[in-house]
Amino acid sequence: MTILIRGGTVVNATGAAPADVLVDGERIAALLAPGFPLQADETIDATGKYVIPGGIDAHTHMEMPFGGTSSADDFASGTTAAAWGGTTTIIDFAVQAKGTSLLSTLDRWHQKADGRCAIDYGFHMIVSDVNDTSLKEMESCVDAGVNTFKMFMAYPGVFYATDGEILRAMQKARETGSTIMMHAENGIAIDELVAQALAQGRTEPVEHGLTRPPELEGEATSRAIALAKVTGSPLYVVHLSAAQALDAVARARDTGQNVFAETCPQYLYLSLEDLARPDFEGSKYVASPPLRPREHQSELWRGLRTNDLSVVSTDHCPFCFKDQKELGRGDFSKIPNGIPGVEHRIDLLHQGVVRGEISLARWVEICSTTPARMFGLHPRKGVVVPGADADLVVYDPAATQVISAATHHMDVDYSAYEGMEITGRVDTVLSRGRVVVDASGFRGSTGHGRFLARELNQYLV
Numbered sequence: 001m002t003i004l005i006r007g008g009t010v011v012n013a014t015g016a017a018p019a020d021v022l023v024d025g026e027r028i029a030a031l032l033a034p035g036f037p038l039q040a041d042e043t044i045d046a047t048g049k050y051v052i053p054g055g056i057d058a059h060t061h062m063e064m065p066f067g068g069t070s071s072a073d074d075f076a077s078g079t080t081a082a083a084w085g086g087t088t089t090i091i092d093f094a095v096q097a098k099g100t101s102l103l104s105t106l107d108r109w110h111q112k113a114d115g116r117c118a119i120d121y122g123f124h125m126i127v128s129d130v131n132d133t134s135l136k137e138m139e140s141c142v143d144a145g146v147n148t149f150k151m152f153m154a155y156p157g158v159f160y161a162t163d164g165e166i167l168r169a170m171q172k173a174r175e176t177g178s179t180i181m182m183h184a185e186n187g188i189a190i191d192e193l194v195a196q197a198l199a200q201g202r203t204e205p206v207e208h209g210l211t212r213p214p215e216l217e218g219e220a221t222s223r224a225i226a227l228a229k230v231t232g233s234p235l236y237v238v239h240l241s242a243a244q245a246l247d248a249v250a251r252a253r254d255t256g257q258n259v260f261a262e263t264c265p266q267y268l269y270l271s272l273e274d275l276a277r278p279d280f281e282g283s284k285y286v287a288s289p290p291l292r293p294r295e296h297q298s299e300l301w302r303g304l305r306t307n308d309l310s311v312v313s314t315d316h317c318p319f320c321f322k323d324q325k326e327l328g329r330g331d332f333s334k335i336p337n338g339i340p341g342v343e344h345r346i347d348l349l350h351q352g353v354v355r356g357e358i359s360l361a362r363w364v365e366i367c368s369t370t371p372a373r374m375f376g377l378h379p380r381k382g383v384v385v386p387g388a389d390a391d392l393v394v395y396d397p398a399a400t401q402v403i404s405a406a407t408h409h410m411d412v413d414y415s416a417y418e419g420m421e422i423t424g425r426v427d428t429v430l431s432r433g434r435v436v437v438d439a440s441g442f443r444g445s446t447g448h449g450r451f452l453a454r455e456l457n458q459y460l461v
């Protein structure tokens, strides 16, 4: 089966140029001069549109257990929504519960995902129980294509790891060539502030933000960087939200340390003002780290331009407003943490192009090419070149849309971006050569997506 995508502008991280794209089976076969005379089984007209590599969302939580409930999207609904939004690969987090092994956790996540995903997928591993067994098991995870391990400096009693535990895991990461991903917030200090707020009767969602000040993200980020330096381990800071944390990352990178960071669309577009919405509406915006005062946003956009922020992922972690966020009415600390977004990352970041915050090539780089290289998927994913998987998005930069829960495909009853007007829209999506979304709707199938055993981080020196 061949498909010819005609008349579009191919955008890679290296730049944009008019070209026709020939797909043969699951792979890109050729980039051709526009109008090159060739017949294919199917032709897609991309005139006036971009042809970009499918998005790679390196931070999602499908069916994630949290605070007595579970995130609302399962692997079927979440990956279908991702496809609608031009994302053709996700990397989800398998979550080790305390007292369980990493390998049984990995098995469990395979059971949840295998045969149910609409697009390709990989896993990171959350390590919440550092001991001799789990440290040894990190080696087997790497062999199984899971070479990125998330640890938490937040959530004492749940996921929290001490500095000593982090140090030991980083030593193992150094030994195995794997990368530690860090949730960098000072959870011990935050828990004190939370207890004080509740004791004073401050129970509203906005208190979630006020009890997690940006300084405590900056401090934890600096500490993680120091531990990484001592151990020689690479560090990837997840969901960076605060200027103070960005500053620490930028300083480390200036010294040549293997420190990388991602931010998320919610930190670029939403703010503490959303957390302060009345009538418990603020609960829709509870995630950790929290949304920050608006002035952090321009710093994050700058970080994306300077590459101190290398990736934008969603941290997609949906909880329904009606029956899940509700768990924290009267006590903000019980609101399940997370914001939905897997469907809208490509559109929201294209908005950054429209507003002149980032270039077209940088849009592709932070949404696809760099995650592919950072997480060992390149050159199979993340680029429009012959030989790569035909994970392709035809994107119409002139179309307009309004984001709404009434029209999105995520299995959650609200949108954090409700009513936001977007210039640009996904037109057609191919996953490994199969059209999964086009004007007729969703044409893919859950079960089409394959597990991706990943190579090591290609940015390490």
Ligand SMILES: NC(=O)NCCC(=O)O
Binding pocket: 061, 183, 239, 286, 287, 288, 289, 315, 317, 337, 338, 339
């Ligand atoms: N970010 C968030 O609030 N929920 C998902 C879990 C995590 O990434 O820490």
Ligand SMILES: [Zn+2]
Binding pocket: 183, 238, 239, 288, 289
């Ligand atoms: Zn986290």
Ligand SMILES: [Zn+2]
Binding pocket: 059, 060, 061, 239, 315, 316, 317
């Ligand atoms: Zn997360």
